[in-house]
Amino acid sequence: MRLHILGICGTFMAGIALIAKQKNFDITGSDAHIYPPMSTLLASHNIPIFEGYDVKNLYPHPDLIIMGNSMTRGNPCVEYVLNQNIPYMSGPQWLAAHVLRNYHVLAVSGTHGKTTVSSLLSWILAAAGLNPGFLIGGLAKNFDHSACLGKGDFFVIEADEYDTAFFDKRSKFIHYHPKTLILNNLEFDHADIFPNLDAIKMQFSYLLRTVPSQGLIICPQRDRNIQQVLSQGYWTPIEYTGNEKNKEVIWHTALLKADASQFEIYYKNSKQGEVHWSLIGEHNAANAISAVAAAHHVGIHPQKAIAALNQFQGIKRRLEIYKKINGITLYDDFAHHPTAIAATLSGLRKKIGKKRLLVILECGTHTMRSNRHQKTLGPSLQEADKLWLLWPKQNRNNNILQNISVPLSLCDSVDEIVQEVIKVTQTSDHIVIMSNRGFDNIHKKLAQALAA
Template sequence: MTKVHFIAIGGSVMHQLAIALKNKGYQVTGSDDEIFEPALSNLRQAGILPDSTGWDAGRVTPDLDAVILGMHAREDNPELIKARELQLKIYSFPEYIYQESKNKTRVAIGGSHGKTTTTAMVMHALQQQHQSFDYLVGARLEGFAQSVNITDAPVIVCEADEYPASVIEKRPKFHFLHPQIAVLTGIAWDHINVFPTYEIYKEQFAIFIRQMEPGQVLIYNEGDPELAELVTATGAHLRLIPYGLPQHTIENGATRVFFGQESASLEVFGNHNLLNMHAAKLVCNELGMTNAAFLAAIATFKGAAKRLELVAKNDHGIIYRDFAHAPSKVKATMEATKQQFPDRKLVAVLELHTYSSLNAEFLEQYQGALDAADTAAVFYSKHALEIKRMPDLAPELIAQRFGRNDLHIFHDREKLETFLAAQNYRDTNLLLMSSGTYDGLDFSKLKELLSNN
């Protein structure tokens, strides 16, 4: 029996891989210094929750076939030190995914934005068409029990993240997947704590393209000039399939998409989602699916969690929650909402929560990002700045960086709640964008905003 030990098993995708391997019949152990929900309950239910928290070198034994190292583990971790002493095989998460999928057709979906949604669309279509596949995705999706699955399926569909693989493997995760079919959705600078300049960030995508074997498939967004230039410069050895915005119509807030003679009405909307869908269709075509079969499947796709997620709606207003936080994502989400409902006002609130967005210099990248909103607000938590050991941000600086003198700026959750309650939501949509929680904002109470108008 294959024996695997996880150092830092409690991570959001790490614990999902652990469960997937347990389900495959492997003997799985793990450790962590803290495990939170939902990982705690998930691991307990799978029977692989560590019996105590903390690190214990005694858990690392010579008979282990693999040690999988989570992002949370540090270089001085006693279990990592022991694994090195024993000269065991130590893998980062993506390195191990590759080990498990060497004999599969590997699909990797990368890019600065749209990775999760495009991956989710491919997964949804394959599932609807009863095709067997494994997967790795950065969100919980409706219809899927977990976010990682490893079986004996002939195909694996991976969301391909550019973040470093582990504390001992600083190269980006997507460099280890070696796909036969790849998607790149676009390039927009992010993760400045890891990639201090745009050129360094862009080079990671160039390496990804160069590493692909001759004749393999690269599906890329030709509407992104930076990406198109990069693909032309580095992708001549590949079978290149460009994509753009597919033909579509919008009537009464509903979108219909057309591929040749085939068409379907959609439950998602926005140019960014139409681009994601075009990429997903091309992947599914490569895996043997017809346009008609893809459209029949994608018509029931409701979106990935926290991507234009519906919080509440009535006849004259909708409240959406969206994971958007990087400048390109914020702009795309804003424009999509405005385009879908051109006759409604848009109130948009963005939380600055990531290291990049709280950096005074990087904030310049947000210039004009909130322009599509009729009323725009920015929220940031003083606590988040303290945790990240970053200097305070002056409201005047934030307004200047966004290029809006009328920008409402809050760092107190109660004042944000008062602001939201004071808005008129007649013929108005509210869009809340963040990878955080607005310091504990109660989203379940937001529906009252619509009922009060």
Template sequence: MAVKLQKIHFIAIGGSVMHNLAIALKESGHTVTGSDDEIYEPSRSFLQQQGLLPPYEGWNPAILDKSYDVVILGMHAKKENPELLKAQELGLKIFSFPEYIFEQSRDKQRVVVAGSHGKTTTTALITHVLNYHKRKFDYVIGARVEGLTHTVKLSDAPVIIIEGDEYLSSALDPTPKFLRYQHHIGVITGIAWDHANVFPTEEDYVKQFDLFGDQTPKGGMLIYCEQDSMSLMIGKKERHDVFTIPYKTHPHAEENHKCYLTNGKERYPIKIFGTHNLQNISAAKEALKKIGITAEMFFEAVSSFEGASGRLQKVKEVHGTTIFKDFAHAPSKVKATIKAVKDLYNDRELIACFELHTYSSLNKNFLPQYKDSFKNANTAVVYFNPEKVKAKGFPEISTDELKKAFANPALQIFTTAQDLSNFLKQQQYKNKNLLMMSSGNFGGLDINQLASELI
């Protein structure tokens, strides 16, 4: 059946997922416009390449008229946004990003991967295996994956794989995104309190995942990690006519800084590692089993999986030293990533460097959640920008408060990119690894350039 082409406007088109949806819709033949008050890289370059970069910075309500079929509202836009007010005045259809994805996938089987950590890699694994076996599928994922052109695809495929974020849908819709997708198959990878600006207590946060589990329809499936206490609690809850499938760390072996999946006597080399990733592999395998991928097909495809972009990626490697970068920003992610590197390279020391960048991580009340997150690192380093703390309206963070929160009196703390860079350049790297963890960029530090200077 032919798809009805629409005229669509994006309010806050520069968002990481928003701009990818805009590109996907334009490539499908829709007429797409958009605006934003700030657009950063790489969104800016991708939009420019597609002819979608707004010709102005800011909001322009005059662009909207009755000819538009749909307005898609990004989370960055506020209720008083002038374009939103104009769209409401005109009576245009307004969707949040997840509402629009659901509208476009009503007739598809929806697989939604949720979790405080692991959801991006698990979603990426599922899409990689389906792509390897040339299956027809759509997807929404929060990071780039080798072999997929964009991070969003909408077509006439019978199934869609969605990374389900627990953050709110839009200024008009304070519902976690993953509840808007209405999954048939749901995955909960692991739960650890995050987004303290929206969910002020751990109880508030965990409740959203419980609602996700409860949303599983009759005859639907809920796949959950039995080694995560919160995921286990939600997965084991009695739900009428719902199939629950627990999973755990995949059997494996580690030799000479390489990781192998094991299946009986068979061994399959893989390019990702760490307990958290071996759990992600099990989650993906279970979900794929339910949509027609056998264990043999899974093992054949998984060896070539490079990982999702920015997730525990090797920046540079020479004899005796490897430098990694990772998107880790929440306490559970920092802890899991450090442990993964230390376990695989247990014959080397580890310098672990982490940027306090998110709203939660710059909040004094949340900082104690990072307690013992560096316990597997030989040298622990934290960087933050005091100006960002001030901009968010938070009180100053002192060195002593950080050391206490992390329960690490030896913690090295830096507040300028230059001082951090100087410290890292003073270290010796023989038989030593470096791990750089941030959802930001360490104050503009070029990690690739830094790696070339260090080793």
């Protein structure tokens, strides 16, 4: 059976392509732009891809079209598929029908930390010999791929609240029918499709209705937005997580180091072990305990899960050290929301102490460029000693800028940022580049300039 994927170079759709290939489907795909790492990954699995949306790439007609989330009416291939009555479905719909129905699904949802928790959980299951399937929106360094069919009974999926397709405006995660569900956290995001936080809460409420009564929901006790979603109804046992001991929290952590690179994990107030790893920040300790709780639900002893965490090597683009140059440490980070920015910088500040922390930020998402974060973006950056913000003059929002108190340089281009940064850097500086996009290859450009 031949499948053609429209929008194949997105992380999620490329993952579906890899899984479909492992299920022996004949796969081809198209995308507007073809570039690494996804183009390289797909080529390594002998999956042909076409640049652009020329309908000739649909000859002869495939048996099924899988529509990526980026597809819209007016796209030549979309119009051709509809006019020719070629069978089609969304990526989440295909995944549910052809893959997930055969597994115990462990879904990781929430505004932040989905990729990290999905990676941690997949690694714990793999280290335990359970050979899980998984589909993750990033690349964990313990794996050489972001998606795998697996040969066991379990499938870990990063459960995104973004909408499914132009013809299905429900969140992707509605299709997944998890038996184990992690609600990692919940706040406003995706201003391009959600008018307000209540609209997002409604989607999460729908998600809760799909979890069976013999399943498990894992969530932090103190997340007010999650509690409001739960108040709308749930029919599944809950295990609460937290960072302190109390009678309602089943799983909690206790920090051994201020930067959270070392911490204890407790189950029902009984110490299960200690995590010593390269990740930092209290948010990652919280991510870890959610993964351990989910693994416990499928039979993995906490001590075994903790042993796996101690072997976890991190995730690409999650405060990843890009390069060390002449005593300067350059990081690549995916953070693109004030909460994630604050958590990342707070953890790094606790690790590096009084050394200078320089931040380069791209406001790459619709939400970041809107007024939604005008009160929170500034405070999220307070640990920085200096900030460079890529924000072309025609798109600047002064309501957001006036709440930034750290020394700030507004720049129209990456080249301008690079030239400014190299003038002020000192040995022992830590430079964090924050963007969920390619950022015009700034990492390589800055590294070369610092080394010159």
